[in-house]
Amino acid sequence: MLNVGIIGLGGIARSHCEAIATLDDVRVLAVADLLEEPRQRYMRQYDIPRGYASHTELLQDDDVDAVAVVLGHQLHHRLTIDSLNAGKHVLVEKPMALSLEHCDAMIAAADANNRKLMVGLTQHFYPTSITAKSILDSGELGPVITAVCYMSKNWNHADRRPQYRSRFHGGGMLLANGVHVVDRLTWLMGSQAVSVSAAIGTHAHYQASDDSDVIFVRYKNGRAGVAVAVGFADGASDYSGQVICANGTLKFSHHYEEYVRVGKGDVWEDVPFTRPPAEFTDEWRAFAESIARDIEPPTHGPYARHIMEILFAAEQSAITGREVLLEGGTEWTHQTSGTPIHPDHGWV
Numbered sequence: 001m002l003n004v005g006i007i008g009l010g011g012i013a014r015s016h017c018e019a020i021a022t023l024d025d026v027r028v029l030a031v032a033d034l035l036e037e038p039r040q041r042y043m044r045q046y047d048i049p050r051g052y053a054s055h056t057e058l059l060q061d062d063d064v065d066a067v068a069v070v071l072g073h074q075l076h077h078r079l080t081i082d083s084l085n086a087g088k089h090v091l092v093e094k095p096m097a098l099s100l101e102h103c104d105a106m107i108a109a110a111d112a113n114n115r116k117l118m119v120g121l122t123q124h125f126y127p128t129s130i131t132a133k134s135i136l137d138s139g140e141l142g143p144v145i146t147a148v149c150y151m152s153k154n155w156n157h158a159d160r161r162p163q164y165r166s167r168f169h170g171g172g173m174l175l176a177n178g179v180h181v182v183d184r185l186t187w188l189m190g191s192q193a194v195s196v197s198a199a200i201g202t203h204a205h206y207q208a209s210d211d212s213d214v215i216f217v218r219y220k221n222g223r224a225g226v227a228v229a230v231g232f233a234d235g236a237s238d239y240s241g242q243v244i245c246a247n248g249t250l251k252f253s254h255h256y257e258e259y260v261r262v263g264k265g266d267v268w269e270d271v272p273f274t275r276p277p278a279e280f281t282d283e284w285r286a287f288a289e290s291i292a293r294d295i296e297p298p299t300h301g302p303y304a305r306h307i308m309e310i311l312f313a314a315e316q317s318a319i320t321g322r323e324v325l326l327e328g329g330t331e332w333t334h335q336t337s338g339t340p341i342h343p344d345h346g347w348v
């Protein structure tokens with residue numbers, strides 16, 4: 001049994017608790033939040049035996065094997081390192097951290113303590129995206145030429161906590177949601193990014209962070225793709241992705257509209273995929289599996305760092321108006337997890 005502690009009981013902690021409740025070999029043993037009300041509510045609602053008023057207290061609980069860091073972006077770095085140093089495996093929510101130096105320190109802490117570090121890049125766990133990715137990996141559509149991925153949705157400005165509307169605190173569309181789109185694009189392209197150019201702005205709201213991002217990414221395999229992330233004031237959401245391969249086309253969406261379609265002979269055909277969506281369950285299954293089998297988690301630290309490298313380069317490009325070359329990143333190895341990233345799908 002993997003005993004989990006959840007740190008931060010805001011909105012999305014609910015999805016983590018509900019997902020874990022469906023798994024036989026994982027349970028939430030403890031929660032921590034500075035606020036009494038959510039702590040009591042979560043303990044009552046999900047039958048969680050232990051509640052702590054701070055993450056430091058939770059980390060002293062020797063029965064907790066792994067923690068989920070589920071709070072504001074500016075806290076991901078410090079709390080992940082404290083948790084790893086306390087001997088816990090960590091699943092930290094996206095975005096990984098607010099600088100590459102912080103990402104590096106988190107990866108180093110995982111290595112030094114011999115603990116697993118996974119980042120909650122949920123795009124890898126939607127049934128539609130898993131189906132789309134396995135079609136691409138099967139080779140039936142030929143090599144990927146380009147992909148365009150969207151996440152356009154209502155920014156919900158009035159209900160959004162102030163920290164998520166301030167870039168200084170790690171907020172804005174790019175870090176909150178653009179991270180998902182760039183991750184999805186990079187995963188589909190199956191290659192390491194080498195350069196980025198972007199237009200990033202605040203066009204629909206009065207706030208101290210962006211709400212609109214258009215990002216062009218070149219990959220090591222010589223191909224390129226586009227990520228569009230816009231938090232509008234009114235409209236209809238689009239979470240779709242479209243991939244053009246040499247011998248076929250593919251489009252899919254996992255929110256609001258759910259579909260996977262393959263195009264051949266000028267006809268789009270629906271492809272079946274598993275329902276209901278269980279992205280948080282599959283994320284926890286993959287994390288637990290990586291601990292039990294001592295294998296690399298699918299959305300591991302170096303991969304998530306690379307996604308942050310693309311996002312920070314996009315910000316730099318938007319300021320300078322120039323294409324920004326990336327540093328080259330880690331020497332990627334083939335994935336070995338047996339989870340949704342295809343085991344044979346290494347970085348080209």
Ligand SMILES: NC(=O)c1ccc[n+]([C@@H]2O[C@H](COP(=O)([O-])OP(=O)(O)OC[C@H]3O[C@@H](n4cnc5c(N)ncnc54)[C@H](O)[C@@H]3O)[C@@H](O)[C@H]2O)c1
Pocket residue numbers: 007008009010011012013032033034035038053054055070071072073075093094095120121122161176
């Ligand atoms: N993967 C996804 O699809 C997805 C979706 C939504 C949110 N998220 C991410 O989840 C994270 C949390 O988002 P949210 O909206 O649920 O958070 P939130 O800001 O609503 O809540 C954070 C909670 O943490 C508590 N807290 C703050 N500091 C603490 C500390 N030191 N110790 C214990 N508790 C502390 C606060 O009291 C609050 O209850 C963010 O990184 C966000 O980007 C991911």
